[in-house]
Amino acid sequence: MSNFLEIKAAGAAAAIASVMIAATFFGAGFYRAQGENVGKEATPPAIAVNKGKALFAQSCAPCHGKDADGGEDAPSLLKLDISEAHISLLVHSGIKGEMPSFTKKYSDGEIESIVKYVKTLGK
Amino acid sequence: MTIPWEQVHGAMTHFPIALLLFSTGCDFGSLVLGEQLRRELRRVSFYGLIAAALGSLGAVVSGIAITQGDLWGRGDMLRHHQFIWPAFTLLIALSIWRLIVRDRVSRVGLWIYLALMGLASGLMAAAGYFGGELILRGG
Numbered sequence: 001m002s003n004f005l006e007i008k009a010a011g012a013a014a015a016i017a018s019v020m021i022a023a024t025f026f027g028a029g030f031y032r033a034q035g036e037n038v039g040k041e042a043t044p045p046a047i048a049v050n051k052g053k054a055l056f057a058q059s060c061a062p063c064h065g066k067d068a069d070g071g072e073d074a075p076s077l078l079k080l081d082i083s084e085a086h087i088s089l090l091v092h093s094g095i096k097g098e099m100p101s102f103t104k105k106y107s108d109g110e111i112e113s114i115v116k117y118v119k120t121l122g123k
Numbered sequence: 124m125t126i127p128w129e130q131v132h133g134a135m136t137h138f139p140i141a142l143l144l145f146s147t148g149c150d151f152g153s154l155v156l157g158e159q160l161r162r163e164l165r166r167v168s169f170y171g172l173i174a175a176a177l178g179s180l181g182a183v184v185s186g187i188a189i190t191q192g193d194l195w196g197r198g199d200m201l202r203h204h205q206f207i208w209p210a211f212t213l214l215i216a217l218s219i220w221r222l223i224v225r226d227r228v229s230r231v232g233l234w235i236y237l238a239l240m241g242l243a244s245g246l247m248a249a250a251g252y253f254g255g256e257l258i259l260r261g262g
Contacts, residue, residue: 032192
């Protein structure tokens with residue numbers, strides 16, 4: 001009796017958890033697509049992009065290349081398929097053993113301008 | 124009004140991590156203790172697990188808001204996500220199973236449940252570690 005209940009419960013648990021994880025992924029995909037559509041409509045301010053370009057040349061180009069098409073140790077950023085928030089987080093935090101953190105070097109506004117510039121690449 | 128999602132995620136995310144590990148600890152503790160204490164620990168672990176599952180919903184929603192729907196990412200973000208999605212799925216599944224079965228559990232069922240709780244705890248701890256790395260290494 002107990003085993004039967006456990007098996008039925010396991011089935012219900014697996015079904016509900018699958019639906020929840022599917023809903024999470026579907027919802028996140030929808031949210032992301034909405035954000036990308038908003039991004040397409042809005043043009044990033046030219047001043048911020050130009051400032052970001054200058055900072056990029058100074059700190060990012062040595063590894064990612066001056067055209068951001070990749071270097072010996074760093075990937076191309078021309079087809080970067082991640083959100084602005086994620087790029088910002090990576091610039092802030094760095095990637096262990098791969099890329100330094102720029103939190104201490106640049107202000108939030110400066111990092112935002114780098115992100116704006118990076119998002120214009122490859123368009 | 125803008126919701127400060129990074130702060131919300133920071134506040135919410137500790138509940139599922141701590142409560143899941145606590146619940147697992149109580150379950151394992153109940154194996155070696157006397158009958159009276161065993162029942163009490165099972166009850167505590169049950170409520171801890173349900174609270175962890177509820178907290179995980181807030182943590183997941185706020186996490187998705189931070190990354191603007193990016194469910195994988197790169198580097199530590201990718202590793203955080205590689206652990207959190209299986210941990211979240213297991214946590215939800217185990218909570219629902221426990222909610223239905225309660226104390227009507229067989230010996231085999233209990234051992235399978237404990238093994239999966241141990242796995243979920245390990246995955247959750249690893250996800251928490253890489254989440255912490257994302258924040259702390261940034262200075």
